[in-house]
Amino acid sequence: MKATLERTDLLKSLTHVHRVVERRNTIPILSNVLLRADGGTINLKATDLDLEIVEAVPAMVELPGATTVPAHMFYDIVRKLPEGSQVVLETTSDNATLEIRAGRSRFTVQMLPETDFPDLTAGEFSHSFSLSAADFRKLIDTTQFAISTEETRYYLNGIYLHTVDAPQGQQFRAVATDGHRLAQAEVPAPSGSAGMPGIIVPRKTVGEIQKLLEDPEASVQVELSDTKIRLTTGSVILTSKLIDGTFPDYGRVIPQGNDKELRVDRDEFKEAVDRVSTISSERGRAVKLSISEGRMILTVNNPDSGSATEELAAEYEAEPLEIGFNSRYLLDIANQLCSDTALFRLADSGSPTLIQDNTVDDCLFVLMPMRV
Structure with missing residues (x-):
């Protein structure tokens, strides 16, 4: 693999992707980020087996290929490279290390084979709809603070998303509670969301979604099933498992x-x-x-x-x-x-x-x- 790309583009994507990677991992491959160079892009992918983020970065690919490198070290290297520099990524002939070059800086980092990298297979999504980033961000920002951190009541460790019939028409509603307080927010239900299953999006996923919805003018494509949710906005695709539990009947409180x-x-x-x-x-x-x-x-x-x-x-x-x-x-x-x-x-x-x-x-x- 050999590719050249802008340091700014690479850093922006790594900022999104590397956050998913836990700093302590018992499975070595989960500490790595997958780089796949093909056509005019490099796809970066990271996962913790519950949450996966993939982002495409424009690049000049001379030699297509794929590998994995330690995510946090790679992020730190790119962050410290000179602003405005061009970064060259090239695997060595023995396929054991990745060489990172920018200006007069040169690094080699250990690789693990991309075949070991797990894939969070999405399966079939029963519902698909589009929502403005501003609306989605509003739902999350308004309710996130009330998510429970009590692990024993795991079904409260996220935001409950569902549709409801209201006098003003069908609404797409978010609810979070920790037993002491409850927060509820809603926006008009987007076309395609009718009949969607009520889903509980985990706290870590909620935090990552919040950071990805930076542009209020953007649109978010939401796909979901009983067990997974996938969001696509711009060049980023986030896939996450959902909390397998029943959210309480919050209307009673x-x-x-x-x-x-x-x-x-x-x-x-x-x-x-x-x-x-x-x-x-x-x-x-x-x-x-x-x-x-x-x-x-x-x-x-x-x-x-x-x-x-x-x-x-x-x-x-x-x-x-x-x-x-x-x-x-x-x-x-x-x-x-x-x-x-x-x-x-x-x-x-x-x-x-x-x-x-x-x-x-x-x-x-x-x-x-x-x-x-």
Whole structure:
């Protein structure tokens, strides 16, 4: 194999691809990235057996061929090469090492045969549709923070994607929950998504998708089955296994009868929670909201370090209420709201609270209270 390509193009692709590779691998070939030179491109491929990313890079191929080299070392070498340089990749005659040349720099790295490289065979995809990168990114950004990290409840370790019938037409919805909070976002369902199976996309895959959807103007081709999802955007193809489990009936935890409405300036609220929580303990993180007509008082008491209070103007006309929340969870939700005013729908101090944008209703958040 011998090919020449731009360092910038190679680095951009390696940045996408090498992240999939775990730094510690018991199977040596999984530490490598596959390079396949053919026609006018080099295809880079990396996998951890659950997730696979393939990206094509334009190249001048003199001698077609394929090999694998250590992914993180290759990325570090290319990253440190001079900007604007041309990189030559050439396998040595004994087929044991790959030579990397750029300007006056020259490296040789050990190779493993490409025949050992595993293929995450996709199988048949039952549904295929196209979605704008901006819409897909919105679904992920709005719900990702609520993904559970508790490995025993593995079916919560991802985002649940499915279609639902709504008064405004069919919607493509994303939901994530960790049992303490729930985040839901939706966009109009794209053509071809009707009847798709409900799927749970794993946390690691969600993170990689988020990084690939850099261009909001781009379009994403989504193909899925009961066990796998494949996304194609630009020159990148991402294939991932799905979480094999049943997502809980989240509709049962979304409160329907919360009749006490509280409206507060989103930015003022966010900053106030951030300030008073400075004094909260790492373990507790509790902030108490004392809500009465026209105002809200935020209080944090930490027996080890002191206390903090702050008063905010608020629109509230129901009977006074005191309720406690985890301050970090409140901030996570406040950061996802888009309108200037946050709307809280409350029932009592022991029941889940519904939090939404005051003007937009395509996202909602549910937060369980804490005892304070």
